Amino acid sequence: GIYQRFLTEFNYDDKEATKAVCDYVKKLLGRLVFIQFLQKKEWLKIDGKISTNFLLDLFNVISDESRDNFIEAALEKVVYLLLNNENREKDSEIIDKHKLGVPFLNGGLFERDQYDNFEIKLPKEFFHNETCKEEKRELSETKLRDNDNFFSHCGILDLLNEYNVTIDENAPNDAEVGVDPE
Numbered sequence: 625g626i627y628q629r630f631l632t633e634f635n636y637d638d639k640e641a642t643k644a645v646c647d648y649v650k651k652l653l654g655r656l657v658f659i660q661f662l663q664k665k666e667w668l669k670i671d672g673k674i675s676t677n678f679l680l681d682l683f684n685v686i687s688d689e690s691r692d693n694f695i696e697a698a699l700e701k702v703v704y705l706l707l708n709n710e711n712r713e714k715d716s717e718i719i720d721k722h723k724l725g726v727p728f729l730n731g732g733l734f735e736r737d738q739y740d741n742f743e744i745k746l747p748k749e750f751f752h753n754e755t756c757k758e759e760k761r762e763l764s765e766t767k768l769r770d771n772d773n774f775f776s777h778c779g780i781l782d783l784l785n786e787y788n789v790t791i792d793e794n795a796p797n798d799a800e801v802g803v804d805p806e
Contacts, residue, residue, distance in 0.1 A: 669725030
């Protein structure tokens, strides 16, 4: 997957490729988590409707072809063409004829870096997998057992939706333990 792609880019230098993968994945996860906060604030829209589950909703409305290349076809467009682009209309039709309402935010998290120029293709199941909701899986006390499969059938968007993302950790509606901006 990602490691093999970076390994070829760095002439099979394991140390450089490993660092690049770590940097890329940290930034990707940072972007995904930040978008979770934006959707909680109700700042994101698909076809004029506020989406409090923006990434998963976007994943579900785009074509199968776009799902197969979600990073390039959808996520990077949201990040570079919307979140990091001041010179565009507020609602921009950019993905499979769906108008997305995304605010301009700017900032280092949304700027293109050297690793973003590499095309990274991950299977659509990495992002969303219907079977994730149907299976009850438990983590053993100390480590994953061979039969645990805790993460193997769950997409990253499914996993992120399991958490209560709060805007203000002191708000009465967010009294349960949640992920907050701090």
